[in-house]
Amino acid sequence: MRAGMDNVSIVIVGVGGQGTLLASRILGAFGVNRGTNVKVSEVHGMAQRGGTVVTYIRLGDCAVSPLIEDGCADYILSFELMEAARALHYLKKGGTVITNTQCISPMSVVTGAAAYPEDLPARLKEKADTILVDAYALAEKAGETRAVNLVLLGALCALTQGDAAEWEKAISECVPARSIEVNLKAFELGTQVI
């Protein structure tokens, strides 16, 4: 039984520049619209320059600290395959990983000092309930490769049996007016992968 969105802790991970902050802002707005307690913790500055980025979102009365401790996340929403594996320690036993299958090589892999880990989808599935989403391809299909974040949120909406209208309201409040349409399209494509 996967967690719903009433009392939930979500860790968003990705690579700096992938749009993780927008995803957390949308989830924050989603919580605010519901009148629920919301705590969000973001990373700014140095960590945004192509490094690993971690954002925490907690909705519901149980949220005291804005951080999510090891073993306490209901969901890991990962924008990059390797980052999903790196973030596994956050996951609650019985929690779910939703990850983009896109691979972005860190500098050590680019220079050949390290290799990009193999068989990650299988290794993730072995350790946790894992949903693989080709979010980059779906974002491209929606007409905006930067909309990986909305595809993943769509998958989360479907997984939590959410009311799409409620999500779309939060999205519309957070993205610039001119890009609402493409973002909603990416979101919709995300809801269809579940």
Place this chain on the structure above:
Amino acid sequence: MPQKLMLGNEAAARGAWEAGVRLVSSYPGTPSTEITEYASKYPEIYAEWAANEKVALEVAAGASMGGARALCCMKHVGVNVAADPLYTLSYTGVNGGLVIVAADDPGMHSSQNEQDSRMHARASQVPMLEPSDSEECRLYMKKAFEISEKYDCPVMLRTTTRIAHARSMAQMEDRQEAPVKDYQKNVSKWVMTPAFAKMRHPVVEARMDALSAEDNGLVCLEMRSCEIGVICSGMAYQYVREALPGASILKLGMVNPLPKNAIVDFAGKVRKLCVIEELEPVMEEQIASWGVRVDIGKKDTGRQGELSGRKIRTIFGLDNPEVIESPGMPARPPVLCPGCPHRGVYAVLSKLKCTVTGDIGCYTLGSSAPLSAVDSVLCMGASVGMSQGFDRARKWAGEDSRKLVAVIGDSTFLHSGVTSLLSASYNRANITLIILDNTTTGMTGHQPNPATGFDIHGEPTTRIDLEELCRACKADSVVTVPADDMAKVEAAVRGALSETGVSVIIARKACALLDKKSRKDPLHIQPDICRGCRSCMRLGCPAIAFADGHAVIDPSLCVGCGLCSQTCAFNAIVGRNV
């Protein structure tokens, strides 16, 4: 009352506006930057980016002396720069309320050290408040102005990364105008000669005693079990709440001076007294000095990094949630962006095997592989002075031909490199200084600086000309090169290294994130021409990878800067349509 999901920094700015603040002067620094950015959006507030934190605090001090409420924000290491005015402002006191935000960074998410600003508050005898969420950022900011005017002193507001960059609900109240107070000349208050300062020092002590004894509503007692009593503040309070739901808590909103009576009273009510604080044992050592026994403290929590609920549960022998081990993954540290104008300069310095004293900013990232071009990073502006001293030391060691270069960003140079440059000229130093001018303050999120010609609102203003400034500092030579033309950069560096005296090279090109107009179509590496020599990969560009014996460019990351094509001896790297 209306409320909104606010970043801690946004709520702090809101609190300042509600408190009737008229002026905000700051220098950007993670995690404090957004306070000033949010404050600048209120039409009632005059906001500015100062050249550095010392200047910012002096501007705010002047506004306070002139009768207006003023705010000055900085990161923890910024307090070191502003410490000179801060410590004596404690003596002069204020006219209009004056608040200084010091944003600490336990765990060093974006900093070069883990210093604890509470030590500055203690040493300067300035009151310090510490909020634990966004709503408290707003409320404590207002309270800080109240205390500042009531006790005639500057007040510090301390945040940490997890408070500054966390979002939680904060309420919104109306602005209470604070009329600009009268200014009366009063040399015994504002002229800190030894004779007057001696008169002010007792006032400082009396004020801190009074503040310690006063019930100012900032102490919050949560009595639960009498077995464990925890004294904490700020983010540590959130960790304790979550890890020890049954414990009694004395939450301190004012961390300097400590409310002695409330603490002694609390210690008498609980069997085991715990002081849980991040970084230094600032509270614990004071409490212990009063003869109060602290059962759990720094010996258990340690001084390094951030606390967590898990750490606290472990200390108390409680069960922690089960953890799925993350498999080992190659690290992903931050890197210079694709198209970054600093990359070519570092590639040249790396090729020429220069010894490079570095500085603080995005370009600090030039220290990591494969560029590995930087030998030292200490603090804002240190590259210039360190280069001078290093040169003298290595000459004594018998090395006359070492290729020594200092690199500094435009904003950092104006922050604290200018004085070092003129000092180098004055002292007939032998240095080569490269100013990496990307026309912005990059790392903190693209704030304008005095060399950009724009103010905090993006409005045109007086522009400081870096070439003229360096000539005025009596540099022996000043040359400007396009940062993305590696041949020209190399010629300039070779030229400067062959000269004696003070040589300045200004390597100029706008930050790739800022200058989206000059983005070109992604480049392409022709696999049949590429010999797999990996020359282009020595640039450390995230857009270039290696597969099947040759380099490949990721078109989703490439911005077409063309740097890699300058490194290719076989002309394998071309535009997409070729």
